Amino acid sequence: MSELLDWRDELHDRFALPDYLALDLQEVFADLDAAGLGLTPAVESMLLDRADGVLAVADFEGCCLQLEQALEFWPLVGDVASQEGGGSRLVDASTSRLQVLLSADGPDAEAKLDALQVSVNGHQLPFGSSTPTDPARRGLGLRYRSFVPWNGLHPALGAASGIHVGLRHASGRSLSVKLHPWRPSGEAYPGLPVDLDDAAARRLERAVASKESHTEVARERPPRAP
Secondary structure: OOOOOOOOOOHHHHHOOOHHHHHHHHHHHHHHHHHOOOOOHHHHHHOOOOOOHHHEEEEEOOOOEEEOOOOOOOOOOOHHHHHOOOOOEEEEOEEEEEEEEEEEEEOOHHHHHHHHEEEEOOOOOOOOOOOEEEEEEEEEEEEEEEOOOOOOOOOOOOOOOOEEEEEEEEEOEEEEEEEOOOOOOOOOOOOOOOOOOHHHHHHHOOEEEEEEEEHHOOOOOOOOOO
């Protein structure tokens, strides 16, 4: 019997990302098949479909950047005295999470990825490890605060007005992808989406990509020490 591993923060930071959850689900499918209780390919495909979670896709220098909605575990704020007389407990729901993926094709895929430097809101990302599904596919989780709650953790931490992902190539060329929390123009939508296609179009509208020269992009800051 193998020893139990204490994964600590990796349970959230790595294994809760969509790529890893999809692998877990595929193992469940395999166990069901082995027990003679397998699902049909159509049902498995439907359960593995993550298209609705994709928020942005951009091609740059032979690589593809994809931003996908990820699960975020909201902490229970259990030390608020005013909750003792109520029927519910306060949860800090102010943080959101994205899976940031970089992928490339061809025999030189890893070299293409190595030539890129990735930043978010001016901070470099430690993009060095591959995903479990493909060595030419690198990903990590990005947690950010989407709003400041009336009562919650870290009251001095402000909300991000948007997520700005920057790709800088070794050649000097750069790509900027800005993920807006709402319609980029700031205007209100005319109402609820009329169908799933309209909802998907609104999600993709929030991502604005633009290519920039090397001189137009400020130097990113290194990651903050934990």
